Amino acid sequence: MADRDENRTISSDEYAEFKRQEQAEVFDMLSDATQKLLSPDRLKEYADKQAQLFRHSVSNVLLIMEQAPEAVWVRSYDDWKKDGVAVLKGEAGIKTLGSYRFQKEDGTMGMGSRVVTMFDVKQTAIRDFDIGSPSYRKVPDVIMNMYPASVEVQDLPNGELAVYDPKDKLIRVKEGLDPATKVFVIAREHAIGIMTGNGYNPRESVLAQAEMSAYILTKHYGFDTPDVDFGKMSAGYPGKEEKEVRGQLGIIRFSAETIDRKVQEALELDRSTRNKEDREAR
Numbered sequence: 203m204a205d206r207d208e209n210r211t212i213s214s215d216e217y218a219e220f221k222r223q224e225q226a227e228v229f230d231m232l233s234d235a236t237q238k239l240l241s242p243d244r245l246k247e248y249a250d251k252q253a254q255l256f257r258h259s260v261s262n263v264l265l266i267m268e269q270a271p272e273a274v275w276v277r278s279y280d281d282w283k284k285d286g287v288a289v290l291k292g293e294a295g296i297k298t299l300g301s302y303r304f305q306k307e308d309g310t311m312g313m314g315s316r317v318v319t320m321f322d323v324k325q326t327a328i329r330d331f332d333i334g335s336p337s338y339r340k341v342p343d344v345i346m347n348m349y350p351a352s353v354e355v356q357d358l359p360n361g362e363l364a365v366y367d368p369k370d371k372l373i374r375v376k377e378g379l380d381p382a383t384k385v386f387v388i389a390r391e392h393a394i395g396i397m398t399g400n401g402y403n404p405r406e407s408v409l410a411q412a413e414m415s416a417y418i419l420t421k422h423y424g425f426d427t428p429d430v431d432f433g434k435m436s437a438g439y440p441g442k443e444e445k446e447v448r449g450q451l452g453i454i455r456f457s458a459e460t461i462d463r464k465v466q467e468a469l470e471l472d473r474s475t476r477n478k479e480d481r482e483a484r
Contacts, residue, residue: 224317228265228297235264236444239451242432249414249432252455253421256462260451262298266320269296273322275331288327295319338423342381344468345388348461350395352388366391366405368398382425390416392464393457410434411450415457422462 212220238244252263255276266273276296279289300318303311323331346352350366352373358365364375364387373391375384393412394405410431417430439447 221317224297225315228299228317231268231297232261232265232299233444235268236447239264239447240436240439242436245432245436246430248451249418249430250421253418256418256422256458259299260448260455264448265298266296270322273324275323276320277323278318278320282321282326289321290325290327293321293325295321338425339381340469340472341423341425341465342384344472345385345465346375348392348464348468350392352391363387364391366395368395382420383428385423385425386416386420386428389419389458389461392461393454396457396460397453411454412457415454415461418454419458419461422458 239248248263248267251267251271252258252260254274255263255266258266258276266276270276273296276298279295282289296319298318298320299315302314302316304314306312346354350371350373352364352375354377355374356377358374358376362376363379363383364373366373373388375388379387390412393415394408397403397408397412398405413430414432414435417427421427
């Protein structure tokens with residue numbers, strides 16, 4: 203292949219063709235990444251990376267894993283620049299997907315995909331960075347009081363550590379659990395409530411997905427995660443369309459984000475209450 207003349211101005215048609223090819227390559231990469239999720243070990247790697255890159259979409263986490271598996275903090279060039287951080291010269295970007303709205307010929311609005319180039323923090327001028335999770339030591343307490351509220355009990359049937367009761371809108375939690383286990387089992391029950399429509403669908407039908415959602419959230423908060431059988435999830439993927447697999451992972455991610463939003467609200471309320479008490483005590 204001949205070297206491209208960097209000083210040559212390309213036509214709009216050539217540029218459009220280049221962007222089409224670039225997008226096709228990214229979609230091929232996403233397809234390959236999705237196929238790898240048939241392996242339970244790879245699915246666990248995805249869950250670990252989703253916990254780390256919590257705000258990124260399923261597709262973009264998979265694309266980042268393909269191109270830069272060691273990436274820890276990924277942002278666009280403009281986002282880095284906005285914060286006064288320079289991307290190092292010569293660094294190859296990480297290709298991800300973004301969405302945009304456009305007007306169709308019939309006047310209705312549609313959604314399209316475009317390639318968005320991002321960069322990991324290691325590709326910037328930042329050195330000695332520390333992106334450790336903020337302190338989430340209060341999560342085990344605040345998650346007990348989120349709707350639906352949780353209550354500790356001495357025993358639960360079948361050796362369960364927590365069970366969501368849709369009729370009473372209550373999560374019953376076994377007494378004496380360590381903080382990490384408490385966060386995991388309560389997050390799992392919250393996810394079950396979201397995924398079953400608060401009891402309209404069977405608990406067993408979403409249990410594996412809810413455990414994966416709780417795993418991602420617990421790891422995101424920096425707690426040790428219990429063993430999760432990722433084989434239960436990956437075993438159901440053969441025969442499914444790739445978009446369906448990513449869609450299922452999207453529901454798992456949505457549940458984790460929904461729970462996290464409630465956690466953040468509870469933490470903010472706790473901070474505001476403590477600040478008010480501190481001011482009144484002076």
